Amino acid sequence: QIYSVTTIAGNGTQGFVNGPCISTAQLNFPYGLAFDGDSVIYFSDAANHSIRKVSGITGLVSTIAGNGTSGLVNGIGSAARFNYPDDVVYWNGFLFIGDNINNCVRKIDLSTNAVTTLAGTGTPGYLDGPAASAQFHGGNGLGLTIDQYGNVYVADGTNAVVRKISNGNVTTVAGTPGVFGYADGPAAAAQFHRPRYLEIDTSVGAIYITDINNNVIRKLQNGLVTTFAGSGAAGAADGPPT
DSSP: OOOOOOOOSOOSSBSOBOEETTTTOBBSSEEEEEEOSSSEEEEEEGGGTEEEEEETTTOEEEEEEOOSOBOOBOEEGGGOBBSSEEEEEEETTEEEEEETTTTEEEEEETTTTEEEEEEOOSSOSOBOEETTTOBOOOSSOEEEEEOTTOOEEEEEGGGTEEEEEETTEEEEEESOTTOBOOBOEETTTOBBSOEEEEEEETTTTEEEEEEGGGTEEEEEETTEEEEEEOOSSOSOOOSSOO
């Protein structure tokens, strides 16, 4: 199949400028993307420490939160601060952001652009429990996905685990905390080496995980971790998944 690649936002110059998508808008290290199912693409503009959007209706890039200055501040729109925001997911009128260097997960109510902290204290570490006191370790990224109930899953790469934020609590759903390795099996005994991005198939309850230092894609389903694709060897070979 022949694909066509086009530019939908950014004029090729590094910067922080809103406006018409192609002729004017400037970005600086755009990272995670999320689509609202209608006409808007949201993205983390990491080096600008902001969350921005591309409107398919107006043809404009605008900033919905952050103002280019790093920090960990909740607030509305430009009053909020992020520190190299990473992955972004959309759910039911809300955005969830892996705020990488802030070691936490943030939430934006798109009806008001109000930014709050969903989980994490901002201090790097590893701690399950109530969301406000839980700890994550960014630096190597915080990848996100979300299920149909609004539960957020986090690839906590530096801690080598996959976490879950649900009903105000953080739990570890797969991986051995702080242990870098490669082991399939029961989720609590499985090992990852820098899990990075997640995607969920809600129809079967499976979460797919890019395990980047192991050069594989893993699968978490029914409490078991398996290898979905890749042999563990770095390379570029198509063919059967293993």
